[in-house]
Amino acid sequence: MKNSNSIFKKITTIPLKFYAGILIFLPLLYIFILSFFRNDYYGGIIPDFTFDNYRMLIDVVYLKVFLQSFLIAFITTFICICISYPFCLIIKTKKETTQKLIMTFVMIPFLTNSLIRTYGWIVLLRKNGVINQFLMGTHLISSPLSLMYNYFGIVIGMVYTLLPFMILPLNSAVSKLDDSLLDASKDLGANRLQTFFKVVVPETLPGLFNGSLMVFIPAIGLFFISDILGGGKLMLLGNLIKNQFLTARNWPFGAAISITLIIITFIFVKLYKKIGGKMDDLGGGL
Amino acid sequence: MKKVIVKLDDVKKSYGDKVIIPKLDLDVYEGEFLTLLGPSGCGKTTTLRMISGMENVSSGHIYLDGEDVTNVDATKREVNTVFQNYALFSHMTIEKNISYGLKIKKVPNDIITKKVKEMLELVQLQGYEKRKPSQLSGGEQQRVAIARALINEPKVLLLDEPLSALDFKLKKQMQIELKQLQKKLGITFIYVTHNQEEALTMSDRILVFRGGVIEQVGTPKELYLHPKTRFVADFIGDSNIFDGIITKISASSNTAEVTINDTVKAILPNKNYQEGLKISLMLRPENLKLVEKETSKNCIPVKIKENIYDGATSKVIAITNFGKELNITLDRDDKIYPVRSTLFVKWKMEDAVVLKGKEANEE
Amino acid sequence: MKKKYLHNLFLLLVFAFLYLPIIVLVIFSFNSSSLNIVFEQFTFRWYHVLLENRSLLEAFMNTMIVAFTSTIVSTIIGTISAIGIKKYNFIGKEFIQSLLYIPIVIPEIVLGISLLSIYTLFRLDLSLVTLIIAHITFSIPFVIISVRTILDSLPSNLEDASSDLGANKFKTFWYVTLPSIMPGITSGALLAFTLSLDDVIISYFTAGPDSNTLPLKIYSMIKTGITPDVNALSALILVVTIIILMTSTVLQLRKLRKETEL
Numbered sequence: 001m002k003n004s005n006s007i008f009k010k011i012t013t014i015p016l017k018f019y020a021g022i023l024i025f026l027p028l029l030y031i032f033i034l035s036f037f038r039n040d041y042y043g044g045i046i047p048d049f050t051f052d053n054y055r056m057l058i059d060v061v062y063l064k065v066f067l068q069s070f071l072i073a074f075i076t077t078f079i080c081i082c083i084s085y086p087f088c089l090i091i092k093t094k095k096e097t098t099q100k101l102i103m104t105f106v107m108i109p110f111l112t113n114s115l116i117r118t119y120g121w122i123v124l125l126r127k128n129g130v131i132n133q134f135l136m137g138t139h140l141i142s143s144p145l146s147l148m149y150n151y152f153g154i155v156i157g158m159v160y161t162l163l164p165f166m167i168l169p170l171n172s173a174v175s176k177l178d179d180s181l182l183d184a185s186k187d188l189g190a191n192r193l194q195t196f197f198k199v200v201v202p203e204t205l206p207g208l209f210n211g212s213l214m215v216f217i218p219a220i221g222l223f224f225i226s227d228i229l230g231g232g233k234l235m236l237l238g239n240l241i242k243n244q245f246l247t248a249r250n251w252p253f254g255a256a257i258s259i260t261l262i263i264i265t266f267i268f269v270k271l272y273k274k275i276g277g278k279m280d281d282l283g284g285g286l
Numbered sequence: 287m288k289k290v291i292v293k294l295d296d297v298k299k300s301y302g303d304k305v306i307i308p309k310l311d312l313d314v315y316e317g318e319f320l321t322l323l324g325p326s327g328c329g330k331t332t333t334l335r336m337i338s339g340m341e342n343v344s345s346g347h348i349y350l351d352g353e354d355v356t357n358v359d360a361t362k363r364e365v366n367t368v369f370q371n372y373a374l375f376s377h378m379t380i381e382k383n384i385s386y387g388l389k390i391k392k393v394p395n396d397i398i399t400k401k402v403k404e405m406l407e408l409v410q411l412q413g414y415e416k417r418k419p420s421q422l423s424g425g426e427q428q429r430v431a432i433a434r435a436l437i438n439e440p441k442v443l444l445l446d447e448p449l450s451a452l453d454f455k456l457k458k459q460m461q462i463e464l465k466q467l468q469k470k471l472g473i474t475f476i477y478v479t480h481n482q483e484e485a486l487t488m489s490d491r492i493l494v495f496r497g498g499v500i501e502q503v504g505t506p507k508e509l510y511l512h513p514k515t516r517f518v519a520d521f522i523g524d525s526n527i528f529d530g531i532i533t534k535i536s537a538s539s540n541t542a543e544v545t546i547n548d549t550v551k552a553i554l555p556n557k558n559y560q561e562g563l564k565i566s567l568m569l570r571p572e573n574l575k576l577v578e579k580e581t582s583k584n585c586i587p588v589k590i591k592e593n594i595y596d597g598a599t600s601k602v603i604a605i606t607n608f609g610k611e612l613n614i615t616l617d618r619d620d621k622i623y624p625v626r627s628t629l630f631v632k633w634k635m636e637d638a639v640v641l642k643g644k645e646a647n648e649e
Numbered sequence: 650m651k652k653k654y655l656h657n658l659f660l661l662l663v664f665a666f667l668y669l670p671i672i673v674l675v676i677f678s679f680n681s682s683s684l685n686i687v688f689e690q691f692t693f694r695w696y697h698v699l700l701e702n703r704s705l706l707e708a709f710m711n712t713m714i715v716a717f718t719s720t721i722v723s724t725i726i727g728t729i730s731a732i733g734i735k736k737y738n739f740i741g742k743e744f745i746q747s748l749l750y751i752p753i754v755i756p757e758i759v760l761g762i763s764l765l766s767i768y769t770l771f772r773l774d775l776s777l778v779t780l781i782i783a784h785i786t787f788s789i790p791f792v793i794i795s796v797r798t799i800l801d802s803l804p805s806n807l808e809d810a811s812s813d814l815g816a817n818k819f820k821t822f823w824y825v826t827l828p829s830i831m832p833g834i835t836s837g838a839l840l841a842f843t844l845s846l847d848d849v850i851i852s853y854f855t856a857g858p859d860s861n862t863l864p865l866k867i868y869s870m871i872k873t874g875i876t877p878d879v880n881a882l883s884a885l886i887l888v889v890t891i892i893i894l895m896t897s898t899v900l901q902l903r904k905l906r907k908e909t910e911l
Contacts, residue, residue, distance in 0.1 A: 008818050012733030015726045020745040023786040024752065027763035030770060087663055090656045102660070104898050109667050111843040112890045115864045116883040119871055120670025123677060130673055160666065213754070221756030224849055228871055238758050238850075245762050245854065255766070258759045265755050279750050280794055340809050361815045373810035377828040386824075387814035438814065 028262070035255035045251060053256035062240070062257075069237040072151070072226075073219035076158040080166035080215050081208065083159075087167060088174040089200070103171065110164035118157050118228050125153055125229070149231035157225040162218060166211035169281060173207025174200070206277040213268050214282065220261060237261065288315040290349075291474050292337060292442055297346035299332055299498075306332050307498040310346070314442070314476060319468050321477045321485040323521070324495030330478045333495075334444050337476065339363045351441050366435035367444040371451050372427045374419040380406075380430050381415040387438040405433040408467075425456045432467070442474045449484060461487050482522045486510065494518050510570075516641045519568045526574065526612045527641070528552075528567045532559045541635075546586075547608040553583045553635050566641040571615040573637035576602065576623065577630050585632040588612065590625050604631060671887050678877070678884035695881035702878055708866040709882070711777065715852075715862060716845040719784035724838040726785070727792025731833075732826070734793070735800045749790045760787060761854035768855070775857035783855035784845045791844065792837035799833030839897065846890065 035053055038046045056062065091102050109117060124130045125147040132144040147153060181203065185195040201208065223238030232239075237257060244254030273279070292314040299307040307329045314320050322330040335341035337348060339360030347356045355363055366387070375383050384405055388398045406412050409429035419427055428448060435443055445464075449457045465488045468475045479485055485492050486506040494501040494509065494517070502509060502518045513519035516527060528550075534543040535556055542556040544567060552567060559565075580587070588604035591611070595601075600616040602623075612631060616622070623629060681690035699705065733739075734746065752760055764783050765775075773779055807829065811821040849864045856865055863886065870879055 005818060008822075009733070009737045009739075012729045013737060013739050016730035016733055016745060017739075017741075019726060019730070019786075019789060020748045023764075023782070024748045027760075027767040028751070030767055031759075031763045034766060083663060086659060090660060093656070100902075104894075105664065106667065108891055108894050109671060111847065111894055112671070112887050113847050113849075113864055113883075115849045115868055116674070116886060117670050119867065119879075119883065120674040122871070123673050124670060160670070163667070217754065217756055221758040221850065223758065224853075224868060228868075238756070241758050241762060242853075245765065251766065254762060258762060261759055262755055269750075269754055280798070282750065282753055338813055340813065360809075360812050361817055367810070367813045369804075369806045369810055369813075371804050371806070373804050373806040375807065375810075375825055375829070377831070386811070386816075390815045390820060390824075434810075434814070 031255045031258055034252050035259045037252045039250045039252050042249075053253045054260075056253060057256065057260060065235050065237060065240050068234060069220050072154055072158065072234075072236065073216045075155055076162060076219045077166075077212050077215045079155065079159050080163050080211070081170075083163060084166040084170045084211065085174075085196075085200075088171045091171070092174055092177070099175070103168075106164055106167055114161050115224060115228075118161065118225055121153075121157055121160065121229060122148065125156070148229045149233060151230075151234070153229035153231075154226050154234060154236075157229040158219050158222060161222065161225065162215040165214040165218070169207045169210035169214065170204065171207075172281075173204035173210075177203055205275055206272070206281070209272045209275055210277055210281055213272055217265050217268065220264075288318075290314065291316040291351055292476070293347075293349040294333075294337075295347045295349065297333075297336065297348065298344045299329070299336060299341070300344045305498065310498075310500070312493070312500070314474060316474055317472050318490045319465065319475045319477065319488055321479060321489040321492045322495055323479060323482060323485040323492050324501075325480055325521070328495040329498035330480075330495045331446060332498075334367070334446055334476060334478050337442070338365055338367050338444050340367075364438075364440055365442045365444055366438050366440040367446060368428075368431045368435050368448045370447045372419075372431040372448075374427055374430055374434075376419050379416050379418060380411065380422070383419065383430055384434045384437055386434060391438075401437055405437045408436070409433045424452050425460060428452065428460060429463075432464075436471070436473075440473065442476060443468075445475060445477045447479055448477075449479075450481075457484075464488060486522070492522075494521060512639060513568065513641065516566050516568070519639065519641055524571050524613050526569045526571065526610075528569075528610070530565060530567055532561055532563045532565060535559060535561060547606075549608070550586050551583060552638065554638055554640060555635065557640075568639040568641055569633055569637060571601065571613040573633050574612065574614045574631050575633065576604070576614060576616070576620070577632055580630050581632050584635060584638075585630050588629055588631050590623050590627045590629065592625060593622055604629070606631075674880060674887065675884040678880040680877070680880075695877045696885075698876075699878040699881045699885075704861075705863070705866060705878065705882055708861045708863045711780075711860055712846065712862040712864075714777065715781050715784055715860075716842055718781050719788055719845050720838055720842045722781075723785045723788035723792050723841045724834060727789045727837055727841075728796050728830070728834050730789070731793045731796035731800060731830075735797060749793060752787045752790050757787070757848075757850040758854075761851040764851070765854040775855060775860070777857070777860040780852060780856045780860050780862070783851050784848065787848070787851060788841035788844055791840045792834075795837030795840060796830055796833040799830045803829055843890070846886075 034045065036049050036051070038048045038050050038052065040046055057066070091099050094102070122129070126132075127144045127146070129147070131147060132141075135141045136144065147156075177200065181199055182195060185199045190198060220236070221238040221241075223236065223242050226232070226234050226236045226239055230236075241254050241257050241261075244250045244257065269279075272282075290313045292312075294310050294312040297307065297310045297312075298305070310329075310333065312333075322333060324330045332341060336343050337350075339355070339358060339362075343356060347354055349355065350363065350365065375386065378386070381402055385398045385402050388401065402415070403412075406414065409432055411426060411429055411433070414422070414426070414430075419430065422430065431448070432443075448464075449460050452460060461484060464475075468488075477485075477488065486509075489506055491503060492506055492509055493503045496517055502514050504512075509518060509522050513522060513525075519525045519527060528546045530544040530546040530550075530552065532542050533545040533551075535541075536543070540556050542554045542559045544552045544554060544565065546552060546567070554567075576588075577585075587607045590602060591605050592603040593600065594603070600620070600622060602614040602616060604612045604614060606612060614631065676688065678695055679691050679693070680688050681692040681694065682688070734742070761783070764779075764786065768775065768779050807825060808821050811825045812818075816824060847864075849868060852862055852865055853868070856862060861869075863882070867879055867883070870876070
């Protein structure tokens, strides 16, 4: 009995240890070490200890990229919240089977390839695209609007790709919200807006934070959206890292940016845990 | 002399430094319904799990039907368990659940089919073969769990709080069914519960556990009428307990006088008490009577705090002049006094139970 | 009444937003004009062209190989690991558990470049193998969480019950534990599969020149110029995934209904 137990324990824990050690811990450790090295002009790595890579981040050029990325991520998160709250509160009033059906239809596009769907937006948004054609055809506008290759296009693409990440956790929080709570608030004389801010938001805060985390963080790194819908004109952090690794070949600098991103992520996660969020819900919401 | 079917000999159980059961000796007789009763964490479930083999003993021996099974694996012991919350295999049909033990033992299929049919009949679930556990009510699931254990013809059936998930009415009904089943089959049942009422209703013998130690063993009646310790008195049934000191021994009438709270005098039959001995006096609610006039002995002035009528009986909560709350059960034809009436409560000398020893004044 | 009307209008707009790009892609894949601008005439031409585009089909094959292999491996490792985490204590367990959340929360690009770096450190040439390893890496935590959720919901004494009835550890695992957690395993596997099909960013850094997957191929084509057969392929992929997802949902619902009815 003891023997078979220990064999069983080995089978169920050793692959896990190898996986977590070699495929998660080691690469991150290596990136961390790399971020303190120097690169030579041919893309090689010189193992000299230096803080230069982190110092470089404070350069105005890169600070601008940081700001731009965070601004876009922030706007994306905000829009996602503005769409998701009403969405979840409305479907809360529907029958349970209808709710399930609606959530399935939210999930479906999200489970199909995001790049292909982003490509679909090109067809819609470009100068001679479907939307402009439609607006001109109905004489609402006389000349085509520039809907992509700018902030607008990027934000549309980001919101589109990340919206389900907000709706899913928020919906599980809102659906758990007790109806009597809303009634009680109404009964105590609060209007709809007061009820929303004083009852709904505080009660669903972990879900809101979960969604914000799952929208904000990926939005920083989604380089292909700014490539495709921003036309490569706007440099985001994701694009910056990509360039450092693939074109500029300054890996230590790219590593330093990545480590900074990881630290920012950890701060968000800490905050999320502090307000009572569970780690499993972050991935389990999928 | 009844045959001993399970014997625990000097059994000790500890997890690391934490001793769960310091020393346990226990004989369980063939065909009896034995209940291990106690609050959660008292070691009763651990004891059950050691008998089933799911838990190893730290030292000591366990005998099953005369054979030392201390080192026999749970899979090989001829005992079976009905688990808390049933532990049915939700992906299997009722039929598959019940036949699981025999399938594992590679019993031929035709025998399995026959025995499953018998079992379903026994627990009155004919026609449920192809259903899944989730399609059954709590009581039905309970019966499947029993059938699944009994089909292996265990020498002892262990039941670990099997009724705790059922609602009040169903619980009552299952108590009767379980007791009848045990009588019909004649198999030894060892039943674990923290519910004293369950224990009183079903058991032949009850073993009260506290902190890994047996507090008292006896029939339900013995435990109710003659609890030895304050813990048992408190745990089984409702009780009113007074702390007092033996102040006088009267050799002529062979009685002892107890002083409670410096004022109240109570008389007890003397059992070699000595003056100055601290004791606790226990009175069941049904043995207290409300009267309007004071009697000289065994009588305390009280004020009515609350009258509670629960359908079958009337209960009174009264407060003594020294601030102790008493539970009193009224007879059907007793007068009901309004709240705040000042009265006296009295009792018969022989109804007072003395809880002795160091334990008596604890807590 | 008016409020309800507004509510439904809002839901409709959100769904329009979610489905518009997909619908447009599917429609234009049947457009005879190759410019994606105005719908001229219905045609299957691009689907025929697609069948002749060797490099696209090759990318499709790669995508499938990667998705299937990584799903199978990550489902197996994820499932047994979830059991190990649930049942046993071992040195560094808490640390390992917190490591598991990293692929879920950090930006994909960071995982992509760190895997690329470690491959380079070990002098592994980028190929289908490195790509599959990368996909396994980001899938395993999702499988573990999916299986563990089910494990946590199982009664703790299920395995005790099995051994009480005479089954040893392996029989208990095979007859009781595994079938009980099957729903968690399948949903974990489904998630791993779709994540693999969906991934662009991590694949971008870990795929070799000969191991382009479809998303990567399409990504490079968007930059150099799209041919209408890509529309056809995208439409095919979208429609196929949607059909698979819908069938699995319908089957689940039906199973649920059947079980509650009987």
